[in-house]
Amino acid sequence: MDMHHPLKVYEEELADLQGLVLELGNLALDQLNKAIKTFEENDPEKAEAIVKMDEKINDLEHEVDKMSLMIITKMEPKAADLRYVLTASKIASDLERIADYAKSIAKKGKRGFAEEHAQHLGYVQHMGQELNAMLSSILEAFKELSVEKALDVWHSDSNVDALFKEGVTGMKDCVEAEDLEGKGFISLLFTMRCLERVGDHITNIAEHIYFIKYAEYFAGKK
Numbered sequence: 001m002d003m004h005h006p007l008k009v010y011e012e013e014l015a016d017l018q019g020l021v022l023e024l025g026n027l028a029l030d031q032l033n034k035a036i037k038t039f040e041e042n043d044p045e046k047a048e049a050i051v052k053m054d055e056k057i058n059d060l061e062h063e064v065d066k067m068s069l070m071i072i073t074k075m076e077p078k079a080a081d082l083r084y085v086l087t088a089s090k091i092a093s094d095l096e097r098i099a100d101y102a103k104s105i106a107k108k109g110k111r112g113f114a115e116e117h118a119q120h121l122g123y124v125q126h127m128g129q130e131l132n133a134m135l136s137s138i139l140e141a142f143k144e145l146s147v148e149k150a151l152d153v154w155h156s157d158s159n160v161d162a163l164f165k166e167g168v169t170g171m172k173d174c175v176e177a178e179d180l181e182g183k184g185f186i187s188l189l190f191t192m193r194c195l196e197r198v199g200d201h202i203t204n205i206a207e208h209i210y211f212i213k214y215a216e217y218f219a220g221k222k
Helices: 008-041 044-075 079-111 115-144 147-170 172-177 183-214
Strands: none
Touching: 008 044, 008 079, 008 115, 008 183, 044 079, 079 183, 115 147, 115 183, 147 183
16 A cells, blocks of 8 residues: 555554454454354354344444544545545445344344254355355455455355355255245245355455555456
């Protein structure tokens, strides 16, 4: 990141902004991992802890927004620095949405899923593993402002999409053969959809990093 402002405090405030976004990202990553485990274990207490933590994540997003506005107002950043500050708020928003999906998954975990659907849990687990790696990598890419790493993550979302489609196909027989009032199937399908959306938000972050670097939007195709 270019930092040409003469005041040392300017560099410190940009570093603080980055630190807030990374703190938010690491919390979102932790929430996602815990939510998937909670869903697998059907643990209501762990699920409730995830729901409560969501308030802290919301507060952090607001802090990022306030700090971004303060830097723009006080320091009047130019060029790449301005893109960085403006985009930090967008990245924080995507991370907050990821945490929201984790909360939704945890809530489904509180309700549990029917034993007869346990064989389909692997789809959730595999998607979770992919997303764990993607989210960890995109946080590193943001910290380093590495477009190469960001685009690697962007392209890897195709794996998540493929797992989602495979999972839906794999459960197709259940749709045709069973009474869908059994909430287990619905919980699994809902959770897979949440995870698929998490992947979309991670690719958004990759596109934001590209924008910071090149001042244009990434128009690639998976």
